[in-house]
């Protein structure tokens with residue numbers, strides 16, 4: 227089953243695998259996120275198959291979707307994790323991902339986080355600066371533990387993606403500039419508590435073209451050869467994540483095409499390969515289901531006002547991102563054009579402008595597609611709206627994998643000062 231096939235319309239009614247979305251909505255109430263476990267498994271298996279000829283470990287980028295149900299699904303399949311905070315390490319371990327399959331990225335690891343990661347015994351720190359390296363050395367030495375490190379290299383390559391999710395240009399905050407890499411490795415070799423083992427690179431997200439990957443990996447291959455000549459023992463190359471998905475009509479290279487690029491550029495170095503996919507494992511495995519609250523006739527346009535807002539899915543307002551939006555029930559409905567908006571008091575709370583979908587009325591359900599990655603994890607309670615629950619479907623069964631919080635818990639999380 228491909229990810230798209232996990233959300234079929236059968237007799238004009240939308241399903242997730244074999245469960246009707248309307249049935250879930252009747253029990254859970256909208257808005258809610260809904261994931262197909264089979265789609266996640268299929269995406270993971272496709273990566274495994276694509277990399278089967280290489281000594282590769284998949285370290286799922288937890289930031290894409292850190293729900294415990296999602297992480298446990300991937301843990302069971304043997305996935306490791308790419309994490310960027312102590313919270314993500316805790317989430318990964320709680321879901322059954324062993325620490326020795328965890329790589330730790332991020333530009334601002336604190337002493338407390340480094341201490342925690344070392345005590346857990348993670349596989350590798352992807353170090354993003356020399357000051358971070360010094361701190362890891364200090365903390366590791368105090369603990370009498372050796373930290374296995376790779377530097378995240380900024381190769382100064384244009385990822386040809388949205389500027390806000392491009393990470394591999396010299397102007398971006400990420401990684402050590404490739405021009406300074408040899409100095410950084412030489413410093414690492416001198417420091418106590420540090421074992422240099424790898425090189426890491428991640429140039430951005432939602433890449434739809436393989437050429438930037440190719441260029442970046444070529445530069446990394448040259449660097450590995452130079453580092454070895456400098457006497458460093460490089461046995462791991464972490465190639466990052468970033469392979470995109472189809473949101474609208476993007477034509478994507480396959481996972482096999484991507485694996486072939488990795489192989490062609492890096493195989494001769496004989497290193498263990500780590501890959502850190504996020505979006506391409508989860509994106510098309512989830513939808514955000516919402517109800518129409520009102521249909522409002524404006525001066526020039528008709529608005530479909532939903533009960534999901536930018537606080538639930540921020541990608542359209544943050545990146546002008548396109549998400550498909552479909553009516554859950556399409557029976558006997560003609561098409562109509564709407565501006566599809568949320569309830570939040572911001573003009574930017576707009577999911578789509580002049581979008582054709584089946585004619586809808588108050589109470590009808592719509593599904594916002596390709597919302598499995600960078601959806602729920604980026605949501606907020608802005609306008610004191612409760613976080614949308616998350617549901618996971620497998621075949622005929624479904625479970626709420628994160629419940630909707632209640633108003634009391636949210637309001638009582640604040641305290642009124644005694645002196646007021």
Ligand SMILES: Cc1ncc(COP(=O)(O)O)c(C=O)c1O
Nearest residue numbers: 287331431467468502503504505
């Ligand atoms: C270091 C790192 N690895 C992996 C990923 C996952 O990226 P994607 O979801 O595009 O595969 C990200 C996010 O862009 C990242 O910052």
Ligand SMILES: N[C@@H](CCCC[NH3+])C(=O)O
Nearest residue numbers: 289391431432541599600
């Ligand atoms: N949040 C971004 C992806 C960022 C990737 C993080 N390095 C998105 O929704 O597309």
